Amino acid sequence: DGGITQSPKYLFRKEGQNVTLSCEQNLNHDAMYWYRQDPGQGLRLIYYSQIVNDFQKGDIAEGYSVSREKKESFPLTVTSAQKNPTAFYLCASTQGSTGNTIYFGEGSWLTVV
Amino acid sequence: GEDVEQSLFLSVREGDSSVINCTYTDSSSTYLYWYKQEPGAGLQLLTYIFSNMDMKQDQRLTVLLNKKDKHLSLRIADTQTGDSAIYFCAESDGSQGNLIFGKGTKLSVKP
Numbered sequence: 001d002g003g004i005t006q007s008p009k010y011l012f013r014k015e016g017q018n019v020t021l022s023c024e025q026n027l028n029h030d031a032m033y034w035y036r037q038d039p040g041q042g043l044r045l046i047y048y049s050q051i052v053n054d055f056q057k058g059d060i061a062e063g064y065s066v067s068r069e070k071k072e073s074f075p076l077t078v079t080s081a082q083k084n085p086t087a088f089y090l091c092a093s094t095q096g097s098t099g100n101t102i103y104f105g106e107g108s109w110l111t112v113v
Numbered sequence: 114g115e116d117v118e119q120s121l122f123l124s125v126r127e128g129d130s131s132v133i134n135c136t137y138t139d140s141s142s143t144y145l146y147w148y149k150q151e152p153g154a155g156l157q158l159l160t161y162i163f164s165n166m167d168m169k170q171d172q173r174l175t176v177l178l179n180k181k182d183k184h185l186s187l188r189i190a191d192t193q194t195g196d197s198a199i200y201f202c203a204e205s206d207g208s209q210g211n212l213i214f215g216k217g218t219k220l221s222v223k224p
Contacts, residue, residue, distance in 0.1 A: 043201070043214040101161070
């Protein structure tokens with residue numbers, strides 16, 4: 001089935017560690033996105049990529065890094081520089097042109113312990 | 114900058130209609146969207162409306178767009194307990210195609 005797969009679903013991280021969240025899509029979409037969701041905050045854009053080997057910072061990129069080496073993959077690394085990383089992370093993709101539907105993965109819960 | 118505003122909570126009785134309202138600021142938005150999020154899950158696209166339309170109906174869902182007032186609403190007819198979720202309004206960023214989301218409206222349906 002076509003879709004977006006995020007893994008792991010639940011992840012625990014010790015303070016000071018980097019952690020990488022995986023996002024894979026088999027929809028042949030050009031653009032991919034990472035959002036962070038906190039209770040009562042809605043979704044905030046971390047990074048996005050319109051094309052392979054290129055990506056741009058969103059509204060809250062500090063403490064995060066991404067790569068886009070392959071069209072189908074857009075991993076997000078939460079670095080130790082991110083002061084408050086505990087949140088629900090959502091990956092999304094779209095064909096890339098304005099007006100095309102953005103599809104979401106099922107999300108990954110990251111908890112710092 | 115762009116902003117999308119929604120009320121945070123709505124409570125209705127099963128069988129009643131639900132109306133979730135949203136205001137946005139970017140008049141250049143081409144599309145406006147409604148997404149549904151169930152607990153612990155990703156966002157599911159419910160419906161969208163093109164900015165040159167006033168209304169769109171899809172089964173129990175009716176979207177109304179007042180472009181002059183930059184107001185969008187989602188009406189759910191015959192609301193069921195399975196409709197309990199958080200509903201997000203979103204506008205498209207005309208320059209990049211990114212979405213700007215509201216904070217979500219939590220709909221609670223009482224039997």
